Amino acid sequence: MFARVWIPDPEEVWKSAELLKDYKPGDKVLLLHLEEGKDLEYRLDPKTKELPHLRNPDILVGENDLTALSYLHEPAVLHNLRVRFIDSKLIYTYCGIVLVAINPYEQLPIYGEDIINAYSGQNMGDMDPHIFAVAEEAYKQMARDERNQSIIVSGESGAGKTVSAKYAMRYFATVSGSASEANVEEKVLASNPIMESIGNAKTTRNDNSSRFGKYIEIGFDKRYRIIGANMRTYLLEKSRVVFQAEEERNYHIFYQLCASAKLPEFKMLRLGNADDFNYTQQGGSPVIEGVDDAKEMAHTRQACTLLGISESHQMGIFRILAGILHLGNVGFTSRDADSCTIPPKHEPLCIFCDLMGVDYEEMCHWLCHRKLATATETYIKPISKLQATNARDALAKHIYAKLFNWIVDNVNQALHSAVKQHSFIGVLDIYGFETFEINSFEQFCINYANEKLQQQFNMHVFKLEQEEYMKEQIPWTLIDFYDNQPCINLIESKLGILDLLDEECKMPKGTDDTWAQKLYNTHLNKCTLFEKPRLSNKAFIIQHFADKVEYQCEGFLEKNKDTVFEEQIKVLKSSKFKMLPELFQDDEKAISPTSATSSGRTPLMRTPAKPTKGRPGQMAKEHKKTVGHQFRNSLHLLMETLNATTPHYVRCIKPNDFKFPFTFDEKRAVQQLRACGVLETIRISAAGFPSRWTYQEFFSRYRVLMKQKDVLSDRKQTCKNVLEKLILDKDKYQFGKTKIFFRAGQVAYLEKLRADKLRAACIRIQKIIRGWLLRKKYLRMRKAAITVQRYVRGYQARCYAKFLRRTKAATIVQKYWRMFVVCRRYKIRRAATIVLQSYLRGFLARNRYRKILREHKAVIIQKRVRGWLARTHYKRSMHAIIYLQCCFRRMMAKRELKKLKIEARSVERYKKLHIGMENKIMQLQRKVDEQNKDYKCLVEKLTNLEGIYNSETEKLRSDLERLQLSEEEAKVATGRVLSLQEEIAKLRKDLEQTRSEKKCIEERADQYKQETEQLVSNLKEENTLLKQEKEALNHRIVEQAKEMTETMEKKLVEETKQLELDLNDERLRYQNLLNEFSRLEERYDDLKEEMTLMVHVPKPGHKRTDSTHSSNESEYTFSSEIAEMEDIPSRTEEPSEKKVPLDMSLFLKLQKRVTELEQEKQVMQDELDRKEEQVLRSKAKEEERPQIRGAELEYESLKRQELESENKKLKNELNELRKALSEKSAPEVTAPGAPAYRVLMEQLTSVSEELDVRKEEVLILRSQLVSQKEAIQPKNTMTDSTILLEDVQKMKDKGEIAQAYIGLKETNRLLESQLQSQKRSHENEAEALRGEIQSLKEENNRQQQLLAQNLQLPPEARIEASLQHEITRLTNENLYFEELYADEPKKYQSYRISLYKRMIVCKTIVLFRCLPLGQMENISPGQIIDEPIRPVNIPRKEKDFQGMLEYKKEDEQKLVKNLILELKPRGVAVNLIPGLPAYILFMCVRHADYLNDDQKVRSLLTSTINSIKKVLKKRGDDFETVSFWLSNTCRFLHCLKQYSGEEGFMKHNTSRQNEHCLTNFDLAEYRQVLSDLAIQIYQQLVRVLENILQPMIGKARAPLGIAACLSFVPINKYNVSQLEEWLRDKNLMNSGAKETLEPLIQAAQLLQVKKKTDDDAEAICSMCNALTTAQIVKVLNLYTPVNEFEERVSVSFIRTIQMRLRDRKDSPQLLMDAKHIFPVTFPFNPSSLALETIQIPASLGLGFISRV
Secondary structure, three states: OOOEEEEEEOOOEEEEEEEOOOOOOOOOEEEEEEOOOOEEEEEOOOOOOOOOEEOOOHHHOOOOEHHHOOOOOHHHHHHHHHHHHHHOOOOEEEEOOEEEEEOOOOOOOOOOHHHHHHHOOOOOOOOOOOHHHHHHHHHHHHHHHOOOEEEEEEEOOOOOHHHHHHHHHHHHHHHHOEOOOOOHHHHHHHHHHHHHHHHEEOOOOOOOEEOOEEEEEEEEOOOOOEEEEEEEEEOOOHHHHOOOOOOOOOEHHHHHHHHOOOOHHHHHHOOOOHHHOOOOOOOOOOOOOOOOHHHHHHHHHHHHHHOOOOHHHHHHHHHHHHHHHHHHOOOOEEEEOOEEEOOOOOHHHHHHHHHHOOOHHHHHHHHHEEEEEOOOOEEEEEOOHHHHHHHHHHHHHHHHHHHHHHHHHHHHHHHOOOOOOOEEEEEEEOOOOOOOOOEOHHHHHHHHHHHHHHHHHHHHHHHHHHHHHHHOOOOOOOOOOOOOHHHHHHHHOOOOHHHHHHHHHHOOOOOHHHHHHHHHHHHOOOOOOEEOOOOOOOEEEEEOOOOEEEEEOOOHHHHHHOOOOHHHHHHHHOOOOOHHHHHOOOOOOOOOOOOOOOOOOEEOOOOOOOOOOOOOOOOOOOOOOOHHHHHHHHHHHHHHHHHOOEEEEEEEEOOOOOOOOOOOOHHHHHHHHHHHOHHHHHHHHHHOOOEEEEHHHHHHHOHHHOOHHHOOOOHHHHHHHHHHHHOOOHHHEEEOOOEEEEOOOHHHHHHHHHHHHHHHHHHHHHHHHHHHHHHHHHHHHHHHHHHHHHHHHHHHHHHHHHHHHHHHHHHHHHHHHHHHHHHHHHHHHHHHHHHHHHHHHHHHHHHHHHHHHHHHHHHHHHHHHHHHHHHHHHHHHHHHHHHHHHHHHHHHHHHHHHHHHHHHOOHHHHHHHHHHHHHHHHHHHHHHHHHHHHHHHHHHHHHHHHHHHHHHHHHHHHHHHHHHHHHHHHHHHHHHHHHHHHHHHHHHHHHHHHHHHHHHHHHHHHHHHHHHHHHHHHHHHHHHHHHHHHHHHHHHHHHHHHHHHHHHHHHHHHHHHHHHHHHHHHHHHHHHHHHHHHHHHHHHHHHHHHHHHHHOOOOOOOOOOOHHHHHHHHOOOHHHHHHHHHHHHHHHOOOHHHOOOOOHHHHHHHHHHHHHHHHHHHHHHHHHHHHHHHHHHHHHHHHOOOOOHHHHHHHHHHHHHHHHHHHHHHHHHHHHHHHHHHHHOOHHHHOOOOHHHHHHHHHHHHHHHHHHHHHHHHHHHHHHHHHHHHHHOOOOOOOOHHHHHHHHHHOOOOOHHHHHHHHHHHHHHHHHHHHHHHHHHHHHHHHHHHHHHHHHHHHHHHHHHHHHHHHOOOHHHHHHHHHHHHHHHHHHHHHHHHHHOOOOHHHHHHHHHHHHHHHHHHHHHHHHHHOOHHHHOOOOHHHOOOOOOOOOOOOOOOOOOOOOEEOOHHHHHHHHHHHHHOOOOOOOHHHOOOOHHHHHHHHHHHHHHHOOOHHHHHHHHHHHHHHHHHHHHHOOOOHHHHHHHHHHHHHHHHHHHHOOOOHHHOOOOOHHHHHOOOOOEEOHHHHHHHHHHHHHHHHHHHHHHHHHHHHHHOOOOEEEEEOOEEEEEOOOHHHHHHHHHHHHHOOOOOOOHHHHHHHHHHHHHHHHOOOOOHHHHHHHHHHOOOOOHHHHHHHHHHOOOOOOOOOOOOHHHHHHHHHHOOOOOOOOOOOOOOOOOOOOOOOOOOOOOOHHHOOOOHHHOOOOOEEO
């Protein structure tokens, strides 16, 4: 019998034939006999010379696993599948790890529960191939390997994918069961009919084709029971809603609704037959054979109910679906070519509007019109009939897609479980490969998804399989297979089809034709998989893995955009039907792509610009993601999910295209087998090892099969030894590097051995446990019997013992009771006795104590009263004397002042003043030097401490960085060590080789050495000659270079000096102009005020001033005003050539001050006259006292009544003050233990006790007076006063009454004066305590605010902030004590020493806080300074601020007023962060810039500049105010530079500070204005310093400029030498100050040298080179000898000087410029303070602004 072979056939693909003649090598023709009975000569291919495939023996035909065939090739596989499908009616066949399922197009009884139970728990190879076997294998692997699984069902449309996925889900639901009583498995299965009804439809190839893809994840708990599921859908075919091809249907749900239209609940939908609706009658095939749509509708509704979708929601779904059907029947009539209308009261549209709950007119209008928005306006445009039809269809598709997504979300919500998911099995049912006559965007996306799935299959089955074998070094032959990565790159890569499609969708005028042209230009003739049809310019061809497909470009852009008119969606959103707006909650507007407008920073000009009106519609819109982009992202997510699971493959084969049951078309079958890669799977699976275990996993799994002696330390060797014993055929397994590979069936065999071993072990364990349980039972029964006996015997013994104890207890109770009664009686009597004794002794002691206390208090009162009386008398006398002295001295001083003013103008006066001035100035200068030296010592110590602190911190930082670097180097070194070890091993090998080579080289080297020595000697001689020549040339070059550099340096120095001089001159001119401008501006303001005064003449009387003026005036003392008065003549006595016009404001101010001084003088004169009259009157009263004694008695009684009322009032005020202190004070101040509270209460109690004592004394005196008066007066005293005088005159001789009266009167006066002084002192003390309490409150609030700010800072910034706060506090305290001890320098010096000590303590605390933990342990306890623990306000954790402050436009004036106009440097501002007003203003500017509000920025900056000018004009003489606003103006200017966004100013910024830069405006012009303002403030500060320093220096002065300020010093040698010494100490000799000082030095030397001979004249001419001739002559003429021994300079000597200096060319200037203004610049100083950390204190009153 000859061999049988397979030969190719064009109709049957492969035919069987039999050889008639043996083949011999070299034969070109084979003689074959076909099964049909024909003979055939088969010619071999001359190139390949491949022989036909051999046919398998008949015994192997029909195998259930294709890998078991002897000959594995395409005809054998095709024949085996045909035999099983046609002859055996078997639709499932294994192909290695792939299950091949052929669609029978007939219902088969192989899916019942008995079949499911039969496959449950079985291995995959033990039963016939089935979908249940694949599901069982996935379930078992999930439980065994604890890894998620996936079942990927793939194939063409109509191959049975949906049914296979459904049966797999049914198997999981049946086998695993539910983890709860909610029947989750039923819900999972119930989701299938819902999704099929809304997502499946009839096509030409399949009656139930899925028109969407879905991936269902079935979740399991730890016991592997179903707990829920989740579904993901992909690319619903929306176009099927409005269009169906011939012999196709719309989605099933529409036909189910029409079939159930007669149901009573559906009558409101007004449905009918499916042929009545445009959207269901286009295919012409509304009925599917064997399918009852009404029954399917009932199943769908039942499934919805099972999944928890309520009846109301179900009816809402059906209502929307019915509305879509009616919408499809809406017709349009053309009005003209560009417009159309809907007939009035159009029935389909009326039904649609009623069902949807929308307005008919609106919907009718927007179906025929659309809104267009241009750059300037929006208008409504009618659309044509075709456009209206397309818009209607787009709306229907959009509504259906939204409804589909809503149903999927509700299904997932119903399947979701609250229990945590342990693992899952995913079932992928996605559309298969499709190709039709007309292929559009949907087919393109479907085939793209199949390409990705095919690639995943290739990666898992082919690439991973081969790479695994190669990695593990298993013997393996590589197999070529088709890789579809180029096709995927063509679709999804950069400039791929999808990328070009999205790009074209973004173009405003993009069309399908332009997109097609871009495809041709990009891919045609560049990619082999992309082709262009010959007869079309609107189509393209892609070579997919399954077949070539031609796609029509028409409609691609529209479907990719998925655009719906916005106005139609708005109408639906306004629906009264609640469910409809829910569908569009997350709906995005589909807009055409537009280019975003470019935005940049626009410079903000100071000139007002016209506001530009905003155009509607210019807001940038977000683009909606295209359908292709969304589908690509979801597909990538699906691939990631599949790659993270273990896949199981089911390949569905479609046997024929006509849906005939059990009909096998070989062409279609082999085409699908080739496309899905089944044949390659067969080859790899047959030759490979499908099961694999790591050595550790194999050892852990099959340890039970090993004996103890087989277990070695080497796991790999242990596994080899065990496998050699268990599996004798070594071909069944292979050992890799890390894994063991098994052929099919070997793992099942090992599992069987393991199960047998475990079963035997289980039986042995059961035997031992049962014996152990019986033994335990016996021992328990024996122990129970013994326990019962023990308890019975114990009970009897306890009863007898109880009797004995009761007898003994009765005796003991009687004994103790009798003892208790006697003891209680004794204790009662003893306690009563002790109480009586204690009360008696206490009574005697208290009486003794009261007596001693009363005597002690009487002594104290007497002592205090006597001392107080003496002090009061002394103070009153001293006060009167001092007052008289002051008045007299003031009068004499005024007279002397007038004389001095007259004498001050004469030259003799100046000469007299100069006589003793030098000695006095030298003494004062020595005192100043001593104080400066002390100050320098303190400063040097402080700087030394700061230097030590900085050096230590730098050292710690460097150590920390060094440790970090060493740690990183150590990590790198460990890596290097490993590599070096490997290199050492290699080097050792190389060393051995080099040693052998070294010997040969050494021999050669000796020969070479001899030769080279001769050459070297020759070369050395030549080298020496060349070196000599080189040195000579170098010497010449160096000399020339030196000469050139010296000349260049000289030129450079001269040019730089000239440039600096020019720059200073230019700067000086500019600043002079600024000064002149500010002066003119002030003059202009003054003239305006004069005009207002002239127009509005004030009325006579008191004129009120505003609060700011009064508060500012109150800050100046009377002495400063007198100094100002004295400065007026000196200011007016300037040279005549520099006269200035009269300043009216200054004149009015001086006039006002003169009137005030005259009024004060008049008041003082009146007071003096009144005192003198009182003295005279008192003398006259003493003389006439006996005559008016009666009137004085009544006057004294009235006075006493007034004093009593005042005492009551004072006592009430004391009580109110005590309440206020106990209620309103801060907790830390008013606490009972607080020192302030204790001192205050002690003072108040003492004052109240003294007042009570005084009141009792007054009452006693009053009663005595009344009794004496009644004894003296007769009965008719009240009616006749003359009788009283006569009686008193009669009793005058007795002397007793007069003496008593005088004593009482003096006592009353004394008491009155005491009470008044007590009242005044009490009021002063109370006022001082109130001020102290208020200051403590403010200090506490400020401390809490600063602490809250510090807590938000990092530790390093917190330490700096605390140090800054302490320095600020000490500065304030220093200012306070400087004013307090102005008259007592010794106390102030002691305070400065204590302040220095406290600063040292502060430094040590900061250093202590900065030390790390390791260094803190080394500090002794004596070094740690205990600080009082203060209550801390813990701030809330605030959000992350952006460093901006928001304020309203109307609050701008309030902001400027509180922050600039009313802010005082001393008081509020001294406690703030330096430059805080500037930071606040800049943060407000930043917010306005963030809002892009140019008006707000311009208004705020203009108001700020004007307000600063106004403050400086009003308080321009206050040094603190001017310096404060100079600092803040500079800080504001630096902030504008630092955050301007310019690279030159951003070098020192942090990344956070760079984020805070201005984004919209360029404020360069405002920076220039602020710079000019800062220069003006600086010049004003110089003038203020001038006014302050001028009185300190003296009358004889000469202007001198040092560095950048003006000073005035007397012209004498001592001051000049001191100035030089000061310049040397401060290293200012080279700063230009010495040149300015040179004329003064030479003038002083001129006064000291001899001035007689010609040699003296020559010396003076050479010495005084800085003085002009006129100045030298003037000094010599004005020289006046100090004593009699010196002479004036002779005229001849002066003429000699003039003759010698006549050739000198100098300026005619005689005096130095006293008003010289030095040019000033403000270098850029960036701030390191973060804007978001700045806190606004409440004391500023800026509560209306908020941080952003």
